[in-house]
Amino acid sequence: MTKPAVFVENLTCSYAGKRALDGVSLTIPTGASFSLLGPNGAGKTTLINILCTLQGADSGIAMVAGVDVARHPTQARNSIGVVFQDSSLDDRLSAWENLEFHGLVYGMPARKRRQRIDAVLDLVELSDWRETVVRSFSGGMRRRLEIARALLHEPALLFLDEPTVGLDAQTRQRIWAYLDQLRRERDLTVFTTTHYIEEVEGSDQVCILDGGRIVAEGSPQSLKDEYARSWLHVVPLDAAARDTIAAAVPDCRELSHGRLAIPLAGADKVDAFLGQFGSLLAETRYEPPSLESVFLSLTGRELRDRMADRHAIEQAAGRRAGRR
Template sequence: MTALEDVNLQVPRNATFALLGPNGAGKTTLIHILCTILAADEGTALIAGADVRKKPLQARRNIGVVFQEPSLDDRLTAFENLDFHGRVYNVKAAERKAGIDELLALVELEPWRHAVVRSFSGGMKRRLEIARALLHKPKILFLDEPTVGLDAQSRAGIWSYLDTLRRQRDLTIVVTTHYIEEVENCDKVSIIDHGKIIADGSPAELKHRFGKETARVLPRDPDVAAALTERYGSLQTAKDGSIIVDAGAPGFADAFLAEFGTRIRQVSFDTPSLESVFLTLTGRELRDKGADESEKRNAKRGRRS
């Protein structure tokens, strides 16, 4: 089974780069290869100039990683988790202490320095994982779904910390995410599906090239939904029953309302967005959890390319 095929991408220094794709598209497999967890069957990947296959130890020195699954030792305190990580990377005692002080303050966890991690909220654990990943001063920070499962306030906080870190540390950030709205402020976005990069560019460039004006329509009953789909097709059907259709044709709004105005509960019109780009290129919304779990299993079994 081929997990990735002809993936070719470059991430600029000091940029925030997002890898966006449906569940099971190959995001986690690609991150694992770049982080030297998996070895590709062929091809070349360079991390800060180091070949991940030929010089994996050098590549690892240049990266920090925050995995999707929690990886903290929740029996230890925040300080002990960071201190242990620093010792593993042979960070000198004075540098380790100064780094721990700086990072705990930056992610606003200094008051919980000596608190056991199992008492932390999900957002606090994520912030500590980010601090730990940066303690050995890597050049590149990889984050695999860093905000999954967090509330909106915690998600916004994580991105605020990441932006501050990037500016202060000349840091390159590579992130995968399911939340399309989170990549709006990224410098570059690559969309991956079925193991292939199908588009990349800045959010503005992607919207210009692939974005569509869309209408989100909530029909009154299934018969109206069927008529809508037959008439316009469907870019996506949401969980609440609303249907997203292409609204880019000249005069769409007037024609649509004349035909369906009394048969729908509500309609909203959206200008080109990253969501419409994603739907245009992948033809569907994010796949279900089962596909995501399948990719993880494949990665663990070493099915890669």
């Protein structure tokens, strides 16, 4: 029987008396595409850090590729590759030098190292830039190089912490195409945290973590079948309008930037709500049953702050205009 890629049982971890993980149990089959979701402070980073041997747990069992991460951390590290949310490349070195250093750290023989560097650079379409200093790379090129580095020593399990944040849609699609190809060819297990709901839809298994506990787990479709509902996202004209709506709809959810999410029994309820409160609203957006609505229903928060995204895009556009 094939050992699971990840096995976690009753895992707990605390900081300053506060539980970051509270009895988490989880099994991920080998070769699966797994997505871990949760609001900020849910415990996602703590769980990944424990599985990657970067910190210890207070109690419980954590195993990767059949290896206990607490008892045999070095052996566990040989089984995993990690792409962190923030770039950890040395931008003073070339692409080849970054990979060469990684191979040396993992004790790869020289011949094997050269073969694997050629293979992973070809995989992420960076062979023509092997001698180029990373400082000159675009964000997408850096992300692709980080994935190449994580795959260099042929891990059984790949951890991706927000791997495509800040990248354009085309680059995100290309990266996921690489990973899907590797899963088919090598039975690679991919463990991802992401705020892009379209990247979650293709997962085999989704786990939602909140307050250090697993609140839901299953395939994307099973989660939608059980928890999805319709929501109307609204931007009130002012604080008084917001208070009026919140008082009239006690089960609404308070979002960032003064917005509200109104639960609806169906799309036909939108007209009734707008008929009553439409004059108090500056903006509305209907959210049909989806994984996004599952996340909102279970955590009371959005998977991704769309208003913040829009603000970041506007800021970037302003910076580009200022350079012209």
